[in-house]
Amino acid sequence: MKRIEEIDALRGFALFGIIMTHMSAGFVASLTPPQYAGFNFKLPIDSVSLQIIENLFLGKFYAIFSMLFGLSFYLILDSKKESSPWRFAWRLVLLFLIGYLHHIHYRGDFLTVYAVFGMILIPMRKLPNRLILVIGIFLALNGPTNLMKTISLFQPPAEVSQATASGPNPVELAMSYYQLILDGEYQKLLVSNSTIGFINKYDYLKFSGRLWIIPGLFLLGLWIGRKKWHENIDKIPLRKLTLVTAIIGIPLVLLNYYFSTPAHSEPVRLLASIAKDASNIFIPLLYIALVIQLYQSKRTHRFVRSLIPVGKMGLSTYVIQSAFGIFIFYGYGLGLLLKLPCTAALGLGLLFFLVQILFSNWWFSKYKYGPLEWLWRSGTNGKWQPFKKNKEA
Known part of the structure; x- marks a missing residue:
C-alpha cells in the first residue's frame, strides 16, 4: 500500500504539538498540588507561552493524531474486504504492550488508551457512514459529558456521603507522585504508574471527557477514510475549509478563554466548556487545511516534507519524546521540573x-521502518521483517 505523504506530514505536525504541550506541563501528566501551582511560571513571558499552549495547542494536536488513527484503521482494515479483524485486534494488543512499557515510565501515555479504544472500531465498522458520522460528532464534541452537566444544572446538589469523603485525597496522591518525580525514585515510580497510575489515567479520561472524545475522533477519521478524502486531497476546497474553520473555531477559543473563569456562573462556564470542546474539532481542521496548503505550495513544500519522516515513524518519535522529557524534568535525569520556566521548556521542546526531524531523515536513508514500527510490524506478521534498505535500490 502506497503511503500518502500528506498523512505522514500531518502526523509529524501533530507530534510537534504534542511534545510542546507535554513540555509546557513538565511531562508530569497529573493534577498539580496547590503548593506547586504555577511551577513553570517564572518569567513574565511565561504567561503568554502558557496561554498559547492552553488555547492553541492543548487538545488540538492530539485530535489530529486521533483522527489519523481512525483513518489508519480504515486503510488497514475497513477498506479491504479480505483483511482479518483478528489480525488488527492482535495489532492493538501489541500496541497496548508497547504502550504499557511506555506508561510505567510516563503516566501521560496514550498508546494504551488508543489500543483499548481501537478495539471499539472493529464492531463499529459495520455501521453505515451516516451513523458513524453522527456518533463520531456527538462523541468528539464530548456530548455525553456536556449532556450530563446540563442536566445537573437543573438538579439539586447531591450530598457528599461519608464514604466518598473518606476516599483517597486527589491532592495527596498528586503530592506523593510529584515527590517521587522530584526525588527520582525510579523503581517507586514504576510501581506507582503501573498501579494507581492507571486509575489516575481513567479518572483523567473521564474528567476531561476524552473517554468519549477519543472514540469520536477515531470514528471521524474512519468516516473521512470512507469518503476517500485522503485519495482526493486535490479536490478538497482547502481555502474554503480554512475560512470556515477559522470563522467558527477562533470565536470558540475566545469564548472559552473569556468565560471559563470561576468569576462566571456555572451555566456560563458550561457554555465555555462546550465551546472549548467544539474548538478542539474546528481548530484541528483549520490546522490540517493550513498544513496541506503549505505542502502544496512551491515555497513551503520542502519545509512541510521534512515532517514526513517524523510522522512515518510516529510511534518511535512519540516514545523518544517521552524519554527526552523524562530526562529533562525527572529527578533521575536533570531534575528541572521546578526550575525550568515554561518558555525555556518550550524552546527545548522545539529544539529537540x-x-x-534530522534524525528521522537520516534514519530512513538506511532503514525501511522506524525501530518501534519495525518491531510492531514484525510482531503483527509473526516474523521478522526486512529492516535495512536494499543498497542496490
Whole structure:
C-alpha cells in the first residue's frame, strides 16, 4: 500500500504539538498540588507561552493524531474486504504492550488508551457512514459529558456521603507522585504508574471527557477514510475549509478563554466548556487545511516534507519524546521540573523536535521502518521483517 505523504506530514505536525504541550506541563501528566501551582511560571513571558499552549495547542494536536488513527484503521482494515479483524485486534494488543512499557515510565501515555479504544472500531465498522458520522460528532464534541452537566444544572446538589469523603485525597496522591518525580525514585515510580497510575489515567479520561472524545475522533477519521478524502486531497476546497474553520473555531477559543473563569456562573462556564470542546474539532481542521496548503505550495513544500519522516515513524518519535522529557524534568535525569520556566521548556521542546526531524531523515536513508514500527510490524506478521534498505535500490 502506497503511503500518502500528506498523512505522514500531518502526523509529524501533530507530534510537534504534542511534545510542546507535554513540555509546557513538565511531562508530569497529573493534577498539580496547590503548593506547586504555577511551577513553570517564572518569567513574565511565561504567561503568554502558557496561554498559547492552553488555547492553541492543548487538545488540538492530539485530535489530529486521533483522527489519523481512525483513518489508519480504515486503510488497514475497513477498506479491504479480505483483511482479518483478528489480525488488527492482535495489532492493538501489541500496541497496548508497547504502550504499557511506555506508561510505567510516563503516566501521560496514550498508546494504551488508543489500543483499548481501537478495539471499539472493529464492531463499529459495520455501521453505515451516516451513523458513524453522527456518533463520531456527538462523541468528539464530548456530548455525553456536556449532556450530563446540563442536566445537573437543573438538579439539586447531591450530598457528599461519608464514604466518598473518606476516599483517597486527589491532592495527596498528586503530592506523593510529584515527590517521587522530584526525588527520582525510579523503581517507586514504576510501581506507582503501573498501579494507581492507571486509575489516575481513567479518572483523567473521564474528567476531561476524552473517554468519549477519543472514540469520536477515531470514528471521524474512519468516516473521512470512507469518503476517500485522503485519495482526493486535490479536490478538497482547502481555502474554503480554512475560512470556515477559522470563522467558527477562533470565536470558540475566545469564548472559552473569556468565560471559563470561576468569576462566571456555572451555566456560563458550561457554555465555555462546550465551546472549548467544539474548538478542539474546528481548530484541528483549520490546522490540517493550513498544513496541506503549505505542502502544496512551491515555497513551503520542502519545509512541510521534512515532517514526513517524523510522522512515518510516529510511534518511535512519540516514545523518544517521552524519554527526552523524562530526562529533562525527572529527578533521575536533570531534575528541572521546578526550575525550568515554561518558555525555556518550550524552546527545548522545539529544539529537540528539530533534532528528531534530522534524525528521522537520516534514519530512513538506511532503514525501511522506524525501530518501534519495525518491531510492531514484525510482531503483527509473526516474523521478522526486512529492516535495512536494499543498497542496490
